[in-house]
Amino acid sequence: MSLPLRRPSRDPDRPVPAQPRGPSGRGRRTGLRAAVLGLAALAALGVAEPPAVGPQGLGDRLFPTLGNTGYDVTSYDVSLDYSGHNDRPMNATTEITARATDELDHLNLDFAHGAVRSVKIGGLAARYEQHGEDLVLTPAFHISQGQELKIAIEHTSNPGGKRNGGWIRTHDGLAMANQADAAHRVFPCNDHPSDKALFTFHITAPQQLTAVANGLPLRPGTRAGRRTWTYRTDHPMATELAQVSIGKSSVLLRHGPHGLPLRDVVPTADRAALAPWLAKTRDHVAWMERKVGPYPFEAYGVLIANARTGFELETQTLSLFEKALFTTHQLPNWYVESVMVHELAHQWFGDSVSPRRWSDVWLNEAHATWYEALYAQEKGDHRRASLETRMRRAYEQSDGWRAEGGPPAAPKAPDPGEKISIFRPVVYDGSALVLYALRQKIGPAAFDRIEREWVSRHRDGVAGTGDFVQLSSQVAGEDLTAFFQGWLYGERTPPMPGRPQWQPRKGGDKPGANGAAPGHGAKGAAPTPGGPKGNAAQHRKPA
Numbered sequence: 106m107s108l109p110l111r112r113p114s115r116d117p118d119r120p121v122p123a124q125p126r127g128p129s130g131r132g133r134r135t136g137l138r139a140a141v142l143g144l145a146a147l148a149a150l151g152v153a154e155p156p157a158v159g160p161q162g163l164g165d166r167l168f169p170t171l172g173n174t175g176y177d178v179t180s181y182d183v184s185l186d187y188s189g190h191n192d193r194p195m196n197a198t199t200e201i202t203a204r205a206t207d208e209l210d211h212l213n214l215d216f217a218h219g220a221v222r223s224v225k226i227g228g229l230a231a232r233y234e235q236h237g238e239d240l241v242l243t244p245a246f247h248i249s250q251g252q253e254l255k256i257a258i259e260h261t262s263n264p265g266g267k268r269n270g271g272w273i274r275t276h277d278g279l280a281m282a283n284q285a286d287a288a289h290r291v292f293p294c295n296d297h298p299s300d301k302a303l304f305t306f307h308i309t310a311p312q313q314l315t316a317v318a319n320g321l322p323l324r325p326g327t328r329a330g331r332r333t334w335t336y337r338t339d340h341p342m343a344t345e346l347a348q349v350s351i352g353k354s355s356v357l358l359r360h361g362p363h364g365l366p367l368r369d370v371v372p373t374a375d376r377a378a379l380a381p382w383l384a385k386t387r388d389h390v391a392w393m394e395r396k397v398g399p400y401p402f403e404a405y406g407v408l409i410a411n412a413r414t415g416f417e418l419e420t421q422t423l424s425l426f427e428k429a430l431f432t433t434h435q436l437p438n439w440y441v442e443s444v445m446v447h448e449l450a451h452q453w454f455g456d457s458v459s460p461r462r463w464s465d466v467w468l469n470e471a472h473a474t475w476y477e478a479l480y481a482q483e484k485g486d487h488r489r490a491s492l493e494t495r496m497r498r499a500y501e502q503s504d505g506w507r508a509e510g511g512p513p514a515a516p517k518a519p520d521p522g523e524k525i526s527i528f529r530p531v532v533y534d535g536s537a538l539v540l541y542a543l544r545q546k547i548g549p550a551a552f553d554r555i556e557r558e559w560v561s562r563h564r565d566g567v568a569g570t571g572d573f574v575q576l577s578s579q580v581a582g583e584d585l586t587a588f589f590q591g592w593l594y595g596e597r598t599p600p601m602p603g604r605p606q607w608q609p610r611k612g613g614d615k616p617g618a619n620g621a622a623p624g625h626g627a628k629g630a631a632p633t634p635g636g637p638k639g640n641a642a643q644h645r646k647p648a
Contacts, residue, residue: 161213161239163297167463167518167527168286170238172297173213176203176254181344183292184307185262187351189314191274194219194261199292201256209248214258215289215296216240218271222259231256240293258293270524276411277372278314278352280425282418285463286524288344298459299567301341306349309333315354317370319347319422321403338421339403340565343459348420350408361387361405362394368406368423375428379409382431385442389449389480396476398557401457401564407445416525417444419451419473439485447477453560461569466527467513467593468573471536472556478537496541497607499534503598504609506531513539514570514593539592545602546588547581555580 163172182200197219217238224231226244234241240258248254264272264279270287273280281291289296308316312332320338327333355373357380360366367390369383386407390400404422411428418425426448430441455469481490510529511517513536520526544552555577563572570593578585591599601607 163299165297165462165464167516168297168524171215171286171463172300173215173239173295175207175209175212176205176295178203178295178300178302180303180305181292181294182305182307185309185349187279187308187310187314187316189311191279191351192265194263194265197260197262197292199258199260199294201254201258201293203254203256203295205248205250205252205254208250209244211241211243212248212254214240214242214256214293216258216260216293218263218266218290219261219292221293222261224259225257227255238289260293262291269522273410273412273414275350275352278350278354280350280352280408280410280412281348281420282414282416282425283347283420284345284418284525285466285519285527286345288347291347294344296344298343298345298463299461301343301459301565301567303338303340304342304347305335305337307333307335308349308351310351313353314351315356315370316349316351317354317356317368317408317423318349319420321366340401340421340457342421342456346419346421346456348408348423348425350410350423352411357383359387361390362400365390365400366404368404370406370408370423372409372411372428375409375411375432379428379431382441382445383407385445386449389442389446392480393446393449393453393476396479396553396556397453397560401453401560405449405452417448419448419456421452421456424448424451437485437489439481439490442484443477443481443490446480447473450476457565458560458563459567461567461572463527464515465569466516467532467536467539468568468570470528470532471513471540474533474537475540492541495534496538497604499538500598500601500604500607501610502530503535503538506535507596507598510535512594512596538598539589542592542599542601543577543585543588545604546585547577551581 161173162168162170163174165171178201180202182202184198186196188195201214215238216235221233221235221240224233224242226242227246229245231245232243234243242256262272264274269290270282270284271290273282283291286296288294304319306318306320308318309328309331310316312327312330316332316334318334318336319342320336323335323337325332325334350370353373354370355376357369357371357376358367367386369386371379371383386405390405394400402422406423408420408423408425409428409431410425413429414425414427417427417430424445426445430436430444450473451469454472455466458468460466460468478492478495482492484490506529510531513531516527516529516532518527540552543555558580559568559573559576562568562576570589574586574589577589598609
């Protein structure tokens with residue numbers, strides 16, 4: 106759910122010119138004058154009044170009902186009251202500060218899997234209706250364009266029931282996994298990556314538990330055997346990247362490059378066993394900074410959850426990992442570290458620079474896979490961790506991946522009931538292959554300049570495929586539109602520059618060959634260098 110600015114008006118499956126950064130309209134809108142004139146016209150024609158507004162969405166090609174128009178959220182303040190039972194609804198309050206980008210007499214939020222108790226807008230009670238996964242709010246007053254909105258919603262947040270993202274029940278508590286379309290299963294929000302905002306979390310839990318969230322901690326408070334933990338982000342964040350963890354955890358503090366606060370959160374019982382892995386984060390951050398520039402946020406850390414998720418996830422400043430990734434003792438150290446680097450790389454690619462729409466998710470995963478593969482090549486053995494070998498194998502399978510999941514920048518819609526199924530092999534190694542082809546065409550020096558300029562130019566913002574095409578053309582000194590058209594949107598994989606001997610496998614490859622389709626994020630690193638990503642929960646050995 107991290108996208109750059111707002112929905113472009115052009116064809117979402119084709120490159121578009123870069124748009125200037127800055128806010129644009131989002132939310133559900135009904136201009137008052139337009140509504141009055143429209144109803145008058147209908148009455149004159151004897152036509153019935155239109156039904157009440159329901160779900161509308163931003164029109165994202167992959168998640169059409171996700172997000173809202175008419176307003177920009179600037180901040181969220183989310184309070185959660187956890188009883189100690191991870192299968193019971195929590196009492197919660199979400200306060201949203203937003204600015205109207207249109208004239209509004211109602212607005213929509215995304216919210217599901219919880220009960221709303223009251224809504225106030227501007228301190229006054231507002232009407233609310235649930236329409237599917239949309240919460241439609243009608244304030245007691247008309248909202249003018251440019252007006253600041255203060256929305257307060259009392260609701261429940263329910264970790265129980267059938268899961269399709271949102272809360273994850275761990276062995277001793279809870280954690281969050283909101284990608285791709287699930288933050289609104291935790292709290293009301295404008296649940297689209299194009300609307301980034303600052304976050305504050307207040308988590309009240311029993312004294313014996315530890316609560317953590319994105320950003321930096323403020324002073325905890327106590328009351329009657331319970332403790333309230335408060336965390337705040339210094340940088341805007343997409344809703345899909347929110348993280349709250351509650352459990353019997355230890356928080357380990359150290360410093361990274363330039364004094365960067367490093368905060369790792371692990372099950373207390375496993376603290377000693379996991380310590381050697383956590384000690385590697387400082388060097389990982391330094392390695393990434395040498396590749397693309399300064400780390401973009403106020404802190405970083407690893408959250409290791411005692412749960413089976415099937416993926417790892419780049420939640421902002423605090424990446425989520427399964428404990429089993431580090432405790433199976435069947436994987437080479439360099440392989441496990443490359444998965445850690447994958448999620449770290451997302452802090453630049455996907456978190457700081459968020460996708461404009463979900464079809465731009467290839468920009469997130471191509472880059473995270475690219476730096477995962479580079480790290481593996483540098484730290485692993487030459488036979489199993491060669492970038493060249495991995496990319497050649499990806500090229501051989503690329504036609505099959507495109508047939509199964511669509512081309513990198515126009516992925517097929519998710520399978521019914523499986524929102525994270527958009528994370529198919531073509532989004533991982535199939536998209537990293539696009540970066541390899543770009544480097545082959547323009548040379549390593551120009552490629553490295555693009556990488557650094559991309560994360561610098563769009564830091565804390567949103568950007569899409571058209572922006573990347575434009576920047577690449579600018580740095581390379583030539584129009585690369587036709588080059589990217591074939592590599593990003595073609596049904597068949599174009600010839601690889603400088604590698605005429607590389608040939609796609611005849612008839613493509615069967616979906617899932619060389620490993621299952623990825624669960625999500627690094628969400629499963631490649632089971633074999635050059636093969637599609639496997640499910641991280643399986644922890645397959647590299648070949």
